Amino acid sequence: MSEPLTFWLTLFLLGSYHGINPGMGWLFAVARGMQEHRTRAVAWSLPPIALGHALSIGGLVLIASLAQVALPLLYIRIGVAVALVGLGVSKLIRSRHFRWGGMQVGFRELTIWSFLMASAHGAGLMVLPVVLAGAPPHHHHVATGAACGVWATLVHTLGYLTVTAVVALLVYRKFGLAMLRRSWFNLDLIWATALIVTGLVALLV
Amino acid sequence: MSIWRPDPTFYPSPKMAMQAPAEKLAFVAMLNGNGRHDALGVVDVDPESTGYGHIVGQVDMPNAGDELHHFGWNACSACLCPHAPHPHVERRYLVVPGIHSSRIHIIDTKPDPRNPKIVKVIEPETLAARAGYASPHTIHCGPDGILVSALGAPDGGGPGGIFVMDQESFDVLGKWELDRGPQHLAYDFWWHLGFDTVITSEWGTPNMVTKGVNPEILLSGGYGHRLHIWDLVKRRHQQELDLGSEYQMALELRPAHDPTRAYGFLGVVVSLKDLSASIWVWHRDDGKWAVKKVIDIPAEPADPASLPPLLQGFKAVPPLITDINLSLDDRFLYVSCFGTGEFLQFDVSDPFSPRKTGSVHLGGIVGKAAHPKQPKAQLNGGPQMVELSRDGRRVYFTNSLYSPWDAQFYPEGIRSWMVKLDAKPEGGMEIDPKFFVDFGELRGHQVRLEGGDASSDSYCYA
Numbered sequence: 205m206s207e208p209l210t211f212w213l214t215l216f217l218l219g220s221y222h223g224i225n226p227g228m229g230w231l232f233a234v235a236r237g238m239q240e241h242r243t244r245a246v247a248w249s250l251p252p253i254a255l256g257h258a259l260s261i262g263g264l265v266l267i268a269s270l271a272q273v274a275l276p277l278l279y280i281r282i283g284v285a286v287a288l289v290g291l292g293v294s295k296l297i298r299s300r301h302f303r304w305g306g307m308q309v310g311f312r313e314l315t316i317w318s319f320l321m322a323s324a325h326g327a328g329l330m331v332l333p334v335v336l337a338g339a340p341p342h343h344h345h346v347a348t349g350a351a352c353g354v355w356a357t358l359v360h361t362l363g364y365l366t367v368t369a370v371v372a373l374l375v376y377r378k379f380g381l382a383m384l385r386r387s388w389f390n391l392d393l394i395w396a397t398a399l400i401v402t403g404l405v406a407l408l409v
Numbered sequence: 410m411s412i413w414r415p416d417p418t419f420y421p422s423p424k425m426a427m428q429a430p431a432e433k434l435a436f437v438a439m440l441n442g443n444g445r446h447d448a449l450g451v452v453d454v455d456p457e458s459t460g461y462g463h464i465v466g467q468v469d470m471p472n473a474g475d476e477l478h479h480f481g482w483n484a485c486s487a488c489l490c491p492h493a494p495h496p497h498v499e500r501r502y503l504v505v506p507g508i509h510s511s512r513i514h515i516i517d518t519k520p521d522p523r524n525p526k527i528v529k530v531i532e533p534e535t536l537a538a539r540a541g542y543a544s545p546h547t548i549h550c551g552p553d554g555i556l557v558s559a560l561g562a563p564d565g566g567g568p569g570g571i572f573v574m575d576q577e578s579f580d581v582l583g584k585w586e587l588d589r590g591p592q593h594l595a596y597d598f599w600w601h602l603g604f605d606t607v608i609t610s611e612w613g614t615p616n617m618v619t620k621g622v623n624p625e626i627l628l629s630g631g632y633g634h635r636l637h638i639w640d641l642v643k644r645r646h647q648q649e650l651d652l653g654s655e656y657q658m659a660l661e662l663r664p665a666h667d668p669t670r671a672y673g674f675l676g677v678v679v680s681l682k683d684l685s686a687s688i689w690v691w692h693r694d695d696g697k698w699a700v701k702k703v704i705d706i707p708a709e710p711a712d713p714a715s716l717p718p719l720l721q722g723f724k725a726v727p728p729l730i731t732d733i734n735l736s737l738d739d740r741f742l743y744v745s746c747f748g749t750g751e752f753l754q755f756d757v758s759d760p761f762s763p764r765k766t767g768s769v770h771l772g773g774i775v776g777k778a779a780h781p782k783q784p785k786a787q788l789n790g791g792p793q794m795v796e797l798s799r800d801g802r803r804v805y806f807t808n809s810l811y812s813p814w815d816a817q818f819y820p821e822g823i824r825s826w827m828v829k830l831d832a833k834p835e836g837g838m839e840i841d842p843k844f845f846v847d848f849g850e851l852r853g854h855q856v857r858l859e860g861g862d863a864s865s866d867s868y869c870y871a
Contacts, residue, residue, distance in 0.1 A: 232491035238871045239603050239669055301495030303553035306605035306642040307668070307869060309492075317492060381421040381870055384489065390413045390497040 211338035212359050218334065219363025222257070222327050223371070225391045226384065227302070228364075229253040229318055230372040232309075237376045239307065246376050252311045254365040256318025257327070262357035264328030265335050269349035277336065281406055284332045288403025291326045295396035325392075326399055331360055333406035415496035418860040419486045421870040423666035423737040426486065429799045432858040433458070434522055436503060437827060438477040439467070439851040442812045446470050447477045449505060449516060450853070451523050452827065452846055454805070462829075462844040466523040470514060471530060475507025476812060479855045481548030482865055483515075483555060483576050490552035490602065490869035498576060502528070503857065504555060506545035509619060511536055511563075513545055515579050522859060529579055537563040539581040540572035544615045547597050549867070550576070556585060558598045561614035569595025569614060571607075586639075590646030594633040596660055600641055602869050603668030606698075607639040608691065610659045610675065621813040624719070630654030630681060636662075636691055638698045650691060650700040655681050659689075663735040663742070663864070665760075669871045672760050674742055675700070676730040684708035684727035688744065690760045704763055706730065709749055711775045719817050726774045729818070731810055732794050734863055736801040741766070741832065745792040747810055748818065750776045752792035752830070754838055766836030771828060772808055774818060780828060781842040790815070790823040796856040797832075797863035804830040804838060807853035815852070825852040 222228055233253060237246035271280055302324045305317055322328065335356045375381065420426035433455040439448045451466030470477070483502040488495050503525070505514040511533035516525045536542060542559035549556050555574040561567050570592070571585035586592075596612035611633020612618060617626055626632060634656045638648040652659055656677045664673030671693035679686060688704035708725040716726065729748035735741070735757070742763065744753040750773020755763040769792075770778035777787035790808030797804050807827045809815055815823045829844035846853070857865060 226491075227494040231494065235491040235869055241669065241871075301493060301553075303493040305492055307490070307492060307603050308605045308642075382425060384421055384496075385415055385417070385419065385425075388415050388496055392497070393413070 211334070214334050215331065215356055215360045216363035218331055219360040219365075220367040222322070223364040223367030225395075226388050227391070228321060228325070228327075228368070229257065230368045230375070231384075232314070232317070233368070233372040234376045234381070235307065236309070243373070243376060246372050249314060250365065250369050250372070252314035253318045253368060254361055256315040256320075257322045257364055258357055258361040259315070260319045260322035261328045261331055261360055262354070264332060265353040265357050266350060268332055268336065269353035272349055281333070281336055284329065284336065285403040285407035288326070288329050288333075288399045288406065291329060292396045292399030292403065295392065295399070325395065330399060330402055331356070333402055336406070412497050412499060415489065416484065416498065416500050418500045419489050419496055420866070421486070421489050421868065423739075423868050426799045426861065426866065426868070427737050427801065429860060431800070431803070432798055432860055432862070434465075434859040435796070435805060436518070436525075436857045436859070437807065438480060438505065438854040439848060440477060440809065440812060440854055441473075441851055443850065444473055446473050447475045447507065448851065449477070449503070449525060450848075450851075451525065454803075454829070454844075454858070456843075462846055464846065466525065468516060468525050468527060470507070471527065472510060472512065474509055475512055476509035477505060477854060478508045478811070479547050480505040480857065481555075482550050482857070482861070483579070485550040485861060485866040487550055487552045487602065487867045487869065493553040500861065502579070504548045504557070504574070504579070506548070506557065508544045508546055508560065508615075511543040511545060513557075531579065531581060533563070536572070536581055540584050542570060542572050542584070544569070545572075546595075549599060551600075551867070552602065552869070554582065556598070558595050558609070560595055560612065560618065561616070565614060565616040565619075567614045568593045571595070571598060571609070585644055586646070587644040588646055590637075591649055592637045592646055594635075596633060597662045599662045599664050599673070600867065601664050601668065601671055601673075602641075602867055604671050604693070605641040606671075607641045608662050608664060608673065609637045609639065610662050611635050612658055612660060618811075619813060621817050622719070627657055628681065630657065632657045633659050635659065636675065636700060648698050650698060652677065652689065652700065656687065657681060660731065661733045663733055665739045666735065666737050666868060667739055667871050668868055670739060674733060674735060674757070674760070676733040676744065678729055678731060679727050684723055684725055686728040686730035686746065688730065688733065688742070688763070692760070701761065703761055704744075704755065706744075706746060706753075709775070715775050717774065717818055717820050720774070729791075732806075734795045734797045736797060737799055737863055738801065741801065741836070743795050743797060743804060745795050745806060747791040747793050749773050750778055750791040752795070752806065754832070754836065756836055767832075767838040769830060769838060769840055771840070780826070780845050781840055782845040788824070788826065789819050789821065790825060794855045796858060798858060799861060799863060801863070802832055802834070804832055805856050805858075807856060809852035809854055812852070823852060827853045827856065
């Protein structure tokens with residue numbers, strides 16, 4: 205991950221991957237539009253959904269970036285890897301589904317919902333190995349680490365928001381929800397596997 | 410168990426669910442009034458099949474005296490809701506409670522739906538310890554679990570309420586209410602998912618109903634006559650809608666299926682003033698909820714000699730609306746009159762001015778109307794638990810209400826049957842002359858259709 209372009213692109217694509225999951229936001233935006241019978245309700249749902257996702261990712265990334273000041277990178281990588289594998293295995297064993305709130309949501313509720321949804325799925329944890337791998341080596345500077353973390357979060361969220369917005373608007377305006385019945389693959393199963401693989405890679409590489 | 414794609418019987422909207430393939434099997438609760446074991450029956454409803462109109466499978470309950478009543482699925486289209494999405498569970502298990510035993514049976518309909526198997530039984534002690542309730546009644550699969558209403562407390566008194574069950578382990582998770590306000594009696598419940606609102610209705614506590622309808626309680630207006638409005642997320646009581654104690658037994662609730670419509674229909678069994686039955690509409694009015702009577706069905710004068718002792722003094726047969734059902738397009742409302750033996754269809758496109766579009770007579774306290782398959786045989790019991798196919802074209806109903814109450818209205822003993830009507834797309838309905846199920850010594854109660862029906866699923870998308 206020495207190429208900066210590859211680093212940012214990976215973050216963007218990971219964001220897109222999070223965005224395409226119907227459970228992570230676009231479907232809620234579509235539902236809001238249908239409930240209020242207007243496209244504007246879809247559009248207004250996007251900022252809080254993106255904000256909640258960014259807060260979840262950013263929180264973890266910042267903690268990890270700051271931790272690098274105090275701890276050797278290897279320790280953090282091992283910690284992240286163990287957390288990833290643990291979360292993945294627990295998701296495979298017992299698929300407890302996420303639940304919070306209802307259908308009547310304002311900006312605040314939608315932000316909290318998106319934050320909790322991303323956190324419950326370990327979205328931030330999945331981004332961490334990329335951020336750690338791409339971090340400039342031996343930077344013991346708090347400011348540099350924090351800035352890198354903020355940029356990583358922004359690029360990731362941009363990828364997430366782009367896909368969320370495009371899919372939500374296309375589904376609401378053009379395709380409708382019938383496709384949901386056939387093409388809503390069990391991303392949670394793939395996701396759990398992805399968490400474990402990411403964890404193992406982070407541990408071994 | 411997780412599956413790779415959403416369960417094929419889940420539909421995002423009621424409109425899409427109307428395109429679902431026709432059901433081939435129906436599951437029916439079958440009571441045994443003789444102290445023997447109740448059963449869940451499987452009825453062949455595929456017109457192409459040689460078994461059409463026959464019971465092709467049966468699973469007996471492990472104990473006697475359950476009094477199976479209403480039942481429902483572990484999962485349904487509500488699993489697609491955006492705030493708690495988990496579409497990769499299966500609609501597979503029927504949750505079948507007994508209102509006398511307070512026992513809950515979990516019945517697996519796969520791999521062979523004609524040969525369902527009991528996989529778990531929750532004993533009344535567990536329900537009492539975990540939720541403090543007894544006499545479980547209505548089952549609805551929600552966006553984040555199974556909700557079940559209960560008529561009362563383990564001692565047979567109140568309050569009744571709602572408890573929550575896990576969709577996969579079927580553990581009883583506890584009481585649903587955080588603040589029940591003035592609510593005491595319970596019966597049916599359903600919700601408007603788009604408005605995070607729950608509606609509950611009232612019958613009586615177990616002590617008030619298990620020994621039959623109590624004339625003293627009835628004539629003093631003591632059975633339920635209120636609706637309660639709740640916040641689905643905060644689990645708090647918000648508003649009480651009182652019909653007035655003249656209206657006794659505010660039972661079945663059918664909210665509009667379209668989640669953007671904030672209205673629904675309530676069936677009231679009897680008015681103390683003139684024995685009429687009525688249909689009411691609850692609706693949202695300026696941020697508050699209100700309720701309004703929209704259909705009145707009068708009692709029919711009758712010779713006292715043809716009436717059971719309970720009714721002889723009134724010289725009339727009450728319609729007794731005991732069940733209703735609403736088509737998935739929110740257009741047709743079906744109404745069972747258990748007393749007069751009439752089954753009605755109304756066009757409720759405008760919920761505040763229903764238009765009668767169909768009527769059929771089968772059974773009835775006085776009428777005893779026959780079925781075309783056996784035109785000479787007088788039927789007793791009356792149209793009762795009604796279920797409707799997702800496309801709105803086929804209507805099924807059975808004729809037993811509840812053992813202790815059956816005996817008061819039909820003292821000669823109910824001979825139980827299930828019939829099917831064909832509904833026309835623009836209104837009107839006809840009895841299918843080929844479909845008549847005779848339950849023999851058992852009594853048919855609630856019907857659930859394979860894959861879902863018009864009262865099994867709720868939707869988060871319009």
